[in-house]
Amino acid sequence: MTAGSESALGGGLPAGGAMRVMGSETEYGIHAPAAPGANATMMSARVVQAYAQVTRLRAAGGAETRWDYTDEEPLHDARGWTLERGQAHPSQLTDQPPVLDAEAVALAYGREELELDGEDESGSLLMNMVLGNGARLYVDHAHPEYSSPEVTNPAAAVAWDAAGDLVGLAAVRRLASDTELPAVNLYKNNTDNKSVSYGSHENYLMPRSVPFGDIVRGLTPFFVSRQIICGSGRVGMGQDSSRPGYQISQRADFFEAEVGLETTIRRPIINTRDEPHATADKYRRLHVIIGDANLSQVSNYLKFGTTAMVLSLIEAGLAPRIEVHEPVGALQAISHDTTLTTRIRLLDGRRVTALDLQWMYHEAAAKLAQDTGVSDAVDGDGHTHAVLERWATTLTQLDSDRAAAATSVEWLAKLSILEGYRQRDGLQWDDARLGLVDLQWADLRPEKGLYYRLLSRNRMQRIVDDADIAAAVTEPPSDTRAYFRGRCVSSFSKDVVGASWDSVIFDVPGYGRLQRVPTREPLRGTKALTGGLFSRHREAGPFLAELLGSAPAPPQA
Amino acid sequence: MGDWMKEKDMAGQEQQQPQPRDTEVEEEVPAPPEPAEGQASASTQGVDDLLDEIDGVLESNAEEFVRAFVQKGGQ
Secondary structure (H helix, E strand, O other), X not given: OOOOOEOOOOOOOXXXXXXXXXXXEEEOEEEOOOOOOOOHHHHHHHHHHHHHHHHHHHOOOOOEEOEOOOOOXXXXXXXXXXXXXXHOOHHHOOOOOOOOEHHHHHHHOOOOOOOOOOOOOOXXXXXXXXXXXXXXXXXXXXXXXXXXXXXXXXXXXXXXXXXXXXXXXXXXXXXXXXXXXXXXXXXXXXXXXXXXXXXXXEEEEEEOOOOHHHHHHHHHHHHHHOHHHHOOOEEEEOOOOOEEEEEXXXXXXXXXXXXXXXXXXXXXXXXXXXXXXXXXXXXXXXXXXXXXXXXXXXXXXXXXXXHHHHHHHHHOOOOOOOOEOOHHHHHHHHHOOOOOOOOEEEOOOOEEOHHHHHHHHHHHHHHHHHHHOOOOOOOOOOOHHHHXXXXXXXXXXXXXXXXXXXXXXXXXXXXXXXXXXXXHHOOOOOOHHXXXXXXXXXXXXXXXXXXXXXXXXXXXXXOOOXXXXXHHHHXXXXXXXXXXXXXXHHHOOOOEEEEEOOEXXXXXXXXXXXXXXXXXXXXXXXXXXXXXXXXXXXXXXXXXXXXXXXXXXXXXX | OOHHHHOEOOOOOEXXXXXXXXXXXXXXXXXXXXXOHHHHHHOHHHHHHXXXXXXXXXXXOHHHHHHHOOOOOOO
16 A cells, blocks of 8 residues: 555545644643642642633633543453453543542542532533643543644644643643632643653554554554654653663653553553544554653654654555564663663664664655655655654754754753753752752743743744644644534534534534534544534534534424 | 742742852762763853753752652553
């Protein structure tokens, strides 16, 4: 399946390169410095609640809606079976809405009575929202999570992921103005450095026809090595940071298996959760859990762009034939060596560096992209050429010009500050100030977050303009079903009672029952297909009538 | 210089501004793995400047702040 063949993904996107339906899922670290023992689930609910208040201020009537859990299938394994509920870890049961009432809220803060102005009619806190940009904002275990809308290319992935950071920031600001309860900070990182890790996931749509074994073989050497371009850097070695030092990845030390369904325990390099959130016999939604959360736009861009290209290689049957000996150990050995000289063993006996592995993938990806025509600078798909160039530049700089690489590669940018402190103040790696630099790197507040301090000094490169990120907070991508979802939420919020990745549910006066509009094709519901519908209707009833092809006047109940 | 330079800590006291160090503390710290001495010195001025700014931004009690950042498990 090469040479200009159409992608199976709805027939819309050029195959062979970096374009693909994809999205990000970021769990933020959450902390109230004035109330260190505060219940994390409770604080996370306050974040969601605060953002609901922000959107209500922004658009009268609100621009958020509830999540529809109907199609959540967290126990479906891509290898072809379903885990029994009774055998699942409680944290895997993500298909049931969490319940948190005012009493639990009060208890969490050790108070008996508490005024909750954001409380809804049923007395429970909003734990789950769909946003006008098509994203989902919700409480996942003990963290607020932003799941970006589906996008089709890595630059858009950067924009809508960074929009999530602005959503979090807006909630932080709102909570800071609350005089009753302590302020809450959010951190875009992946560990508390005390043995706990939380995820930053990616999802990629693939044709279900690709055998899962091919995905495991093709991706594992890539995932073991891609951290050198998209690791976020971490002070401390080992899950509990018991050994002093600095490593490339936030997540590497928390991985213990090669393949598996779990995401919270025995974390696997390749995750097999199989919730397509789309037509199940056509698509698989590959759930990637090994990445670090990225603030660096270039690291984030390369994380999505190169992974999308490697998936194209796997679909074409052209992934490099490489097998890494003991991948979990190799992943950690690479993370622990900031000189990038560590050689890991391949099953064929070769010993290669992470840079070598990345170049092998780059070479194969460049060839496929050339053969399919998608990387042509003029007639290509408009994305793959830039990803290949940026990938090669970054690998070259990592090898020979690390000062240049530090303006784009997140772990090196963070390391440049840490080394500055070590040299100026003679700090050892176990000094608390270095731990604070690591933590505060990821603070979402631009006046506090050290990444943002570097960005404001133009020491970090941008992939997308600030204005585009700001727009992505409220606007959905135009070229996926997220457009339909987001516009329904922002245009008809009082009549939309629920939404999920593959549905929008209306409760329109005059209709006797709820109207569930399925959106199972990720490349439909685009602006091109539905933009006219939204511009023609201000009211949900006539909108729905035209969409569903019934008479303009809704039937009486 | 924004308002955040005057941010108060949770005890309500003015944040301690660490004094900029103008003397390089040379001690037996193991050499950093990066071999790029030349590049480092080329941008030393910028780094010093940056560190001075970060000094004013960092939370005041590093030890306590880092210790208190405890998360519950996630995915």
